[in-house]
Amino acid sequence: MQKYWYDNENRIAVSSRIRLARNLDKTAFPNKLNKEDTAAICKKTGDVLTAREYSFGKLHYIDMDEFSQNVPSLFERHIISPEFANNYHGKGLLLSDDESISIMLCEEDHIRIQSISPGDDLQSAYKKAKEVDDVLCNNIRVAFSDELGFLTACPSNLGTGLRASVMLHLPLSESQGRIPALSAELSKIGLTIRGTYGEGSKGFGSFYQVSNQITLGITEENAIKNLNGIVKQIIISEENLRKEAYKPVLEDKIFRALGTLKYARRVNSAEMIKLLSLIKLGTDMGIIKNKSKNSIYSLIINTQPNTLMLNAKNNYTPGERDILRGDILREKLKEVE
Amino acid sequence: MQKYWYDNENRIAVSSRIRLARNLDKTAFPNKLNKEDTAAICKKTGDVLTAREYSFGKLHYIDMDEFSQNVPSLFERHIISPEFANNYHGKGLLLSDDESISIMLCEEDHIRIQSISPGDDLQSAYKKAKEVDDVLCNNIRVAFSDELGFLTACPSNLGTGLRASVMLHLPLSESQGRIPALSAELSKIGLTIRGTYGEGSKGFGSFYQVSNQITLGITEENAIKNLNGIVKQIIISEENLRKEAYKPVLEDKIFRALGTLKYARRVNSAEMIKLLSLIKLGTDMGIIKNKSKNSIYSLIINTQPNTLMLNAKNNYTPGERDILRGDILREKLKEVE
Numbered sequence: 001m002q003k004y005w006y007d008n009e010n011r012i013a014v015s016s017r018i019r020l021a022r023n024l025d026k027t028a029f030p031n032k033l034n035k036e037d038t039a040a041i042c043k044k045t046g047d048v049l050t051a052r053e054y055s056f057g058k059l060h061y062i063d064m065d066e067f068s069q070n071v072p073s074l075f076e077r078h079i080i081s082p083e084f085a086n087n088y089h090g091k092g093l094l095l096s097d098d099e100s101i102s103i104m105l106c107e108e109d110h111i112r113i114q115s116i117s118p119g120d121d122l123q124s125a126y127k128k129a130k131e132v133d134d135v136l137c138n139n140i141r142v143a144f145s146d147e148l149g150f151l152t153a154c155p156s157n158l159g160t161g162l163r164a165s166v167m168l169h170l171p172l173s174e175s176q177g178r179i180p181a182l183s184a185e186l187s188k189i190g191l192t193i194r195g196t197y198g199e200g201s202k203g204f205g206s207f208y209q210v211s212n213q214i215t216l217g218i219t220e221e222n223a224i225k226n227l228n229g230i231v232k233q234i235i236i237s238e239e240n241l242r243k244e245a246y247k248p249v250l251e252d253k254i255f256r257a258l259g260t261l262k263y264a265r266r267v268n269s270a271e272m273i274k275l276l277s278l279i280k281l282g283t284d285m286g287i288i289k290n291k292s293k294n295s296i297y298s299l300i301i302n303t304q305p306n307t308l309m310l311n312a313k314n315n316y317t318p319g320e321r322d323i324l325r326g327d328i329l330r331e332k333l334k335e336v337e
Numbered sequence: 338m339q340k341y342w343y344d345n346e347n348r349i350a351v352s353s354r355i356r357l358a359r360n361l362d363k364t365a366f367p368n369k370l371n372k373e374d375t376a377a378i379c380k381k382t383g384d385v386l387t388a389r390e391y392s393f394g395k396l397h398y399i400d401m402d403e404f405s406q407n408v409p410s411l412f413e414r415h416i417i418s419p420e421f422a423n424n425y426h427g428k429g430l431l432l433s434d435d436e437s438i439s440i441m442l443c444e445e446d447h448i449r450i451q452s453i454s455p456g457d458d459l460q461s462a463y464k465k466a467k468e469v470d471d472v473l474c475n476n477i478r479v480a481f482s483d484e485l486g487f488l489t490a491c492p493s494n495l496g497t498g499l500r501a502s503v504m505l506h507l508p509l510s511e512s513q514g515r516i517p518a519l520s521a522e523l524s525k526i527g528l529t530i531r532g533t534y535g536e537g538s539k540g541f542g543s544f545y546q547v548s549n550q551i552t553l554g555i556t557e558e559n560a561i562k563n564l565n566g567i568v569k570q571i572i573i574s575e576e577n578l579r580k581e582a583y584k585p586v587l588e589d590k591i592f593r594a595l596g597t598l599k600y601a602r603r604v605n606s607a608e609m610i611k612l613l614s615l616i617k618l619g620t621d622m623g624i625i626k627n628k629s630k631n632s633i634y635s636l637i638i639n640t641q642p643n644t645l646m647l648n649a650k651n652n653y654t655p656g657e658r659d660i661l662r663g664d665i666l667r668e669k670l671k672e673v674e
Contacts, residue, residue, distance in 0.1 A: 248602060248603065248660070249603070251602050252601055252602035252603045252663070255600040255601060255602055256597055256600055256601050258600050259596035259597050259598075259599050259600025259601065260593055260596050260597060260600075261596075262596050262599075262600070263592040263593055263595055263596025263597075263599070264589055264592060264593050264596065265585060265588050265589035265592055266585065266586070266589045323585070326589070
């Protein structure tokens with residue numbers, strides 16, 4: 001069976017992501033293009049990038065209009081951006097078999113290379129993205145200025161066009177109220193932290209994305225190095241809070257989450273994320289044991305509303321989904337004790 | 338092992354209770370008595386009532402001062418009243434081995450015979466109480482007026498001196514908001530309903546006591562018959578609500594309660610009653626199966642704070658109790674699935 005980045009359990013740092021924004025030289029940005037030009041650019045870049053084998057396998061061209069019923073799930077699996085999910089008509093997506101490389105064509109920029117690696121491993125994600133970027137730049141004239149670097153639709157991406165981010169599971173940092181101060185500190189050094197699930201600074205399930213903001217006047221390597229250093233500090237601080245935590249209360253919360261999902265008949269998404277986050281904390285801290293072959297984070301991915309329906313090959317009302325989600329979680333958590 | 342009234346699972350009607358208030362003739366009521374007179378009355382009635390064998394076995398005399406550390410648990414097990422628990426010095430209690438008959442001496446009245454039977458069975462409770470009452474009235478001159486009946490310290494008990502009550506488990510009637518209307522109706526016909534646990538009309542765990550209020554101008558038999566008829570109606574109405582209930586939502590609540598208590602590490606009394614009430618509803622409705630030899634209601638009795646400590650032969654802080662309660666419930670609920 002195909003393994004995905006979320007199939008291994010990764011403690012605190014769930015995944016590392018690199019995004020490179022690139023544009024064709026002397027070509028209007030996507031929001032100014034008509035249907036024909038959009039199709040032409042998708043075809044041209046698609047042809048170049050699917051023509052060869054990479055270290056991670058081949059890239060496959062997906063015509064988004066033919067794939068439209070999978071769009072919400074692609075978003076839930078972090079393969080496409082919310083903007084692309086809302087505006088994909090006439091556009092293309094390039095995807096590797098393991099879903100670790102995805103390239104949105106004619107999103108905000110002509111080409112958005114996205115690479116994801118499990119755990120705290122921006123280097124490997126960057127390496128894969130660079131592999132694609134090199135093929136792209138060697139075969140297509142890309143918009144680049146010696147003074148500014150890569151030219152992008154939005155000035156916030158000018159320069160490296162690189163956004164690096166690490167998804168961190170920070171339940172203790174969150175429950176101790178550390179996130180607002182961390183957020184303020186990070187913004188001073190050109191980084192941001194935001195919840196992975198839900199709106200605002202407080203994320204459902206204590207999953208947070210820490211990313212770089214600065215793309216101008218910095219090399220890609222330095223941007224990644226800076227983020228890496230800070231991420232390591234945040235991880236150490238979360239580890240220390242876990243060591244210092246008053247175990248009995250924490251264990252009670254974790255076991256209650258497990259008992260609830262082992263028995264509940266209807267579970268909505270928000271509760272699923274909240275309780276699986278506690279169960280992940282429990283397995284990561286050795287309080288409970290996951291003897292199954294599924295990582296806890298893969299349960300979060302696979303029981304999101306649209307991915308759930310895609311896996312079940314059926315459409316459901318929210319109420320029916322909650323029942324199905326309850327069934328799946330009870331079954332999958334049998335070997336977690 | 339000794340079996341108690343709560344060792345069998347009783348659907349909806351948990352227990353039936355009879356209380357008879359009696360006083361010695363030409364003797365001041367207990368609140369006017371000095372220490373010596375109180376002791377003398379306790380001894381006199383104690384000697385008479387412990388001297389013989391009843392259908393339910395013997396009655397044992399308990400000097401409350403020697404038994405003081407058991408007092409809070411006696412109250413939790415419905416053996417003594419809250420008033421007696423707060424003011425027991427120099428007084429006596431008569432108790433049968435199965436705890437189904439208890440007689441408080443010098444509570445509000447000189448003699449308060451209390452009889453309890455499992456389930457919806459006021460007749461058997463009354464029969465046992467009458468057995469004691471007959472011995473009492475045949476051996477001791479009891480305060481009685483041909484016009485009024487039995488004389489009691491409080492006029493509300495004058496006449497029969499009888500209070501009959503049935504403890505009912507009414508989770509559906511409660512969740513459908515039926516209790517306030519029921520309460521209003523009952524008060525019109527001289528009955529009351531109140532929560533067994535907690536204050537006010539809304540009881541923790543949906544356990545309610547329905548009792549008669551009228552003691553004057555009515556025979557004991559008629560008072561019991563009236564209550565019996567009404568109780569049967571309330572039971573039918575609860576049964577119907579259970580049949581009509583939307584099962585999926587109810588099942589989810591019941592299984593969540595079970596999952597929580599099977600896994601939680603710390604459980605306070607209020608939560609214990611609330612969740613065991615749902616589990617009892619689940620076993621009574623056949624949604625879950627209790628394969629253990631413990632009734633669910635016996636778990637409520639045995640994990641009350643003071644009964645818990647009495648069983649464990651130790652004193653604990655509330656926090657320690659919550660841990661011990663969690664341990665016991667996890668263990669006892671292993672065979673509930």
